[in-house]
Every structure is written in C-alpha cells, then in structure tokens.
Amino acid sequence: MKTPLNNSFRRLGLLLLTTLILVTIIHSVAQATALRPIRVVIDGTALTMEATPQIRNGRIMVPFRAVTERLGAQVNWNGRERSVTVTKGEMALRLVVGQTAATNSGRTVTLEAAPLQVAGHVLVPLRFLSTGLGYLVHWDSATRSVIIRSAAEQRAGGVVNLYTSRHYGVEPVFTAFTRATGIRVRFTTGSDAVLRERIRAEGRHTPADIYMAVDAGNLWLAGRDGLLEALNSATLTRNIPSTLRDPGNRWFGLTQRVRTIMYHPDRVRPGELSTYEDLADPKWRGRLVMRPATHSYTQSLVASMIAAHGEARAEEIVRGWVANQPTLIDSDTRILETLAAGRGDVAITNHYYLGRLLQANPAFPVRIFWANQDNRGAHVNVSGAGVTAHAPNRENAIKLLEWLSGPEGQKLFADSNHEYPANPNVASHPIIAGFGSFRRDPLNMAEYGRLQEAAVRLLDRAGYR
Numbered sequence: 429m430k431t432p433l434n435n436s437f438r439r440l441g442l443l444l445l446t447t448l449i450l451v452t453i454i455h456s457v458a459q460a461t462a463l464r465p466i467r468v469v470i471d472g473t474a475l476t477m478e479a480t481p482q483i484r485n486g487r488i489m490v491p492f493r494a495v496t497e498r499l500g501a502q503v504n505w506n507g508r509e510r511s512v513t514v515t516k517g518e519m520a521l522r523l524v525v526g527q528t529a530a531t532n533s534g535r536t537v538t539l540e541a542a543p544l545q546v547a548g549h550v551l552v553p554l555r556f557l558s559t560g561l562g563y564l565v566h567w568d569s570a571t572r573s574v575i576i577r578s579a580a581e582q583r584a585g586g587v588v589n590l591y592t593s594r595h596y597g598v599e600p601v602f603t604a605f606t607r608a609t610g611i612r613v614r615f616t617t618g619s620d621a622v623l624r625e626r627i628r629a630e631g632r633h634t635p636a637d638i639y640m641a642v643d644a645g646n647l648w649l650a651g652r653d654g655l656l657e658a659l660n661s662a663t664l665t666r667n668i669p670s671t672l673r674d675p676g677n678r679w680f681g682l683t684q685r686v687r688t689i690m691y692h693p694d695r696v697r698p699g700e701l702s703t704y705e706d707l708a709d710p711k712w713r714g715r716l717v718m719r720p721a722t723h724s725y726t727q728s729l730v731a732s733m734i735a736a737h738g739e740a741r742a743e744e745i746v747r748g749w750v751a752n753q754p755t756l757i758d759s760d761t762r763i764l765e766t767l768a769a770g771r772g773d774v775a776i777t778n779h780y781y782l783g784r785l786l787q788a789n790p791a792f793p794v795r796i797f798w799a800n801q802d803n804r805g806a807h808v809n810v811s812g813a814g815v816t817a818h819a820p821n822r823e824n825a826i827k828l829l830e831w832l833s834g835p836e837g838q839k840l841f842a843d844s845n846h847e848y849p850a851n852p853n854v855a856s857h858p859i860i861a862g863f864g865s866f867r868r869d870p871l872n873m874a875e876y877g878r879l880q881e882a883a884v885r886l887l888d889r890a891g892y893r
C-alpha cells in the first residue's frame with residue numbers, strides 16, 4: 429500500500445543514497461590526488477612494477493618478486509603452500525603468506541609483519557629487505573620513495589643523510605669525508621625547529637641519519653624529545669670534552685662559538701668593558717646593539733646567566749640592558765656592521781662573525797673583548813650533532829661524527845666558519861687564534877636547553893623583545 433508518508437521516506441532514502449555516493453567519489457578523488465603512488469628506487473634507478481607498494485598499519489609493504497628479481501635473485505611461487513622461495517648464491521629464503529615465521533638457509537627468521545597477497549602479488553615489510561636480506565633501505569617521505577641499495581652499492585661505501593641547520597661551509601668538509609671513507613654525504617638544510625619536527629613526523633621511516641644543529645638548546649630539545657640515540661663511542665667521548673656534549677651522549681658539540689662583547693675602538697676603550705652584567709650599567713644607555721629575545725643565541729646567553737646568578741639576579745641584569753634601550757637587530761653580521769658604521773658602541777655577538785668580516789677586510793673597525801674573564805668566563809655555545817633514533821645508515825652516521833671529532837674533520841669544520849674546534853688537540857684558524865686565549869664558562873651545554881624556557885619567560889617579563 430502506497431501512502432504519502434511511504435513516498436516521502438523513499439524520496440529521502442534516494443536523496444541520502446545519492447549524497448553518500450557523491451561524498452564517496454569526492455573523497456576517493458581527493459585521496460588519489462593527495463597521495464601519489466609509492467616509488468621503489470634500487471641503486472638509484474626507479475623500478476617499474478605491476479603492483480605498487482602499500483602502507484598497512486603504518487608499515488611499508490613492497491612487492492617481493494619485482495624487488496628481489498631486480499636484485500638478481502631467483503623467485504619461485506608455490507600456489508598450494510602459498511609460499512615464495514628466493515635463491516641467490518648461498519641464500520635460500522622461504523616465506524609463507526600470512527605467517528611471520530620464515531626460513532633463511534635453514535634458520536628461522538621472524539618478519540615484523542606477515543607477507544600479504546594482493547591481486548596475485550606478495551608484499552613483504554620493507555624492513556625485511558634489510559634485516560633479512562642485508563640490503564640498505566630507507567623511506568623518503570618527501571618523494572614517497574622506497575630507496576634500496578644492494579650489497580655492491582654498500583661495498584662502494586654507501587651514504588649518510590643529514591638534516592642540518594648549519595650550512596656555512598659544510599660541503600668541502602663532507603667532500604673530504606667522502607674522499608677518506610667512500611661514504612657519500614647527502615644533506616637537507618632548514619631551520620632547527622622545522623628539521624626536528626620533520627624527524628618526529630617521519631618516525632621510523634626517517635631518511636635522516638644525523639641531526640646537526642647550531643646552539644646547544646636545539647640539540648638538547650632533540651635529545652629530550654627522543655629523536656636521538658645515545659652513542660657508546662670511545663672516539664667521541666675521548667675527542668669531545670664533557671662540557672661540550674650531552675651527559676647522556678645523545679649529541680656532541682663539534683665546534684665552539686663564543687658569544688662575547690664587541691666594541692668600536694674609537695668610541696670605547698677596552699678598560700671600560702668587563703662583563704655581560706656590566707652592560708646593564710646606565711653608562712651604556714643608547715650605546716648597545718643586541719640580538720632580539722626570539723633568537724636562541726640570546727636565550728642561551730640568558731640561560732647561562734640564570735645558571736650563574738639564579739633567576740632573580742639574572743632578571744635584574746636583563747632589565748638593566750632593556751633600560752639602556754639597545755638597538756635590536758636579528759643578524760650578528762648586521763650588528764657588527766652597525767657598530768662599524770658608528771650607529772652603536774658596544775654589542776654582543778658570536779666571535780666568528782667578526783672573524784668572517786676581518787677575513788674580507790682586515791681593517792674592519794670592530795674589536796673583540798672577552799667577557800667575564802675575572803669570574804666564570806665568556807659564554808660558549810656549540811654547533812653539534814647526534815645520530816637519529818631510527819637512522820637507516822647508522823654505522824655510516826657514527827663514522828661521520830667520529831671523523832668530524834678527529835684532527836682532519838675538526839680542522840676543516842671549525843675553520844670553514846672561523847670557529848674554535850671542540851677537540852682541544854686541534855689548533856684554531858689563524859684569524860681567531862689572533863683573538864688571543866681566554867677563559868671560557870665551564871657550564872655544561874645541556875644547561876642551556878634545560879633553562880631555555882625559564883630564559884624565554886625571563887626575557888618576556890623584563891620587556892626584552
């Protein structure tokens with residue numbers, strides 16, 4: 429029996445169904461355009477495959493036959509047992525669809541996920557190609573590519589991938605490392621925070637083997653957030669003094685930069701200068717040029733003052749700086765150029781910016797003054813690095829850090845930016861050796877990270893912008 433009510437229900441049902449179909453179509457089109465198919469690249473060449481890799485439960489599953497045949501193995505499928513056997517030289521491997529247990533030359537091996545069968549193709553977890561077959565593999569999320577390197581490629585030395593915010597003069601250093609070891613270095617640059625976020629988001633599939641950063645505060649954050657592995661390397665602990673590395677050995681300072689006082693010699697006599705704290709004296713009103721509070725260099729300096737004096741006294745000092753109405757410029761080079769141009773008398777910058785300007789112009793009219801020589805010493809920071817927790821080329825990453833801590837690496841790495849080597853047995857570049865010897869604040873670098881938030885809050889309270 430048809431009633432008007434029945435009819436309107438039917439119309440409503442039809443409308444809902446149409447809407448549902450439309451939403452489904454729009455959703456799948458959106459997904460298809462957002463996610464490009466995953467590529468597989470073997471020894472630098474993209475593989476064409478009938479089946480595409482898939483991500484299942486967060487794991488990348490790759491078509492087994494296409495990949496292993498390309499690597500020169502013989503592959504046989506047993507439809508009744510739903511098993512695959514792979515033979516190559518000594519190796520005889522057997523996998524069964526749906527089972528995590530496999531055998532390799534008679535030994536049992538366990539896969540992190542059972543092989544799948546999708547449209548006639550067997551897919552295995554990507555990691556199995558490295559743990560089971562000894563290939564070097566990694567997932568490049570930016571290009572959605574599975575990168576596989578064969579044993580032959582590995583014998584050629586393989587690669588190491590860096591995410592680095594330090595970009596000054598790194599290339600000649602990495603070229604020298606490749607010459608010494610055969611290991612190629614690939615690096616991606618970006619800001620410290622962005623690179624940390626990328627490592628976090630990529631998780632187990634990160635291509636990054638090393639996180640390299642400027643400022644100990646950034647290294648500390650990477651360590652705290654579990655992005656780095658604690659290394660047990662006698663070479664690194666011997667070469668890098670304990671104050672310049674993480675107490676847990678997750679990161680190591682590689683070069684030292686000293687943030688100290690700079691002055692124009694026509695307007696300031698060195699006898700008038702003494703400490704960071706003294707720059708709060710009213711005699712410096714209208715004469716200071718400083719870096720803004722948002723920069724980690726300022727935050728680490730203030731963190732070191734909190735460690736030395738406690739928060740209350742450190743805040744008084746910062747309030748004194750603010751009362752002197754410093755010109756704030758977010759570039760140490762421009763700060764020094766401002767002094768040189770006569771638009772300020774005294775500044776705080778990292779030493780190497782003066783080194784660079786003096787290299788270009790030996791008559792550059794700014795002098796360096798080592799702060800706090802009668803007490804704790806000048807404020808030291810580092811650029812440094814650690815091996816990521818999921819490094820696909822972990823051994824190569826450790827080799828690179830060890831090499832960077834040794835005589836050749838230290839010399840090249842420090843000199844490329846006029847920094848002081850972290851390794852005390854390596855001599856400094858002549859320009860900065862010319863700055864003379866000085867006392868350094870022996871505070872452990874990790875304190876800058878630990879006190880960073882307190883420093884940011886203190887700067888804000890004191891009205892330092």
Ligand SMILES: [Fe+2]
Pocket residue numbers: 642778
């Ligand atoms: Fe810098």
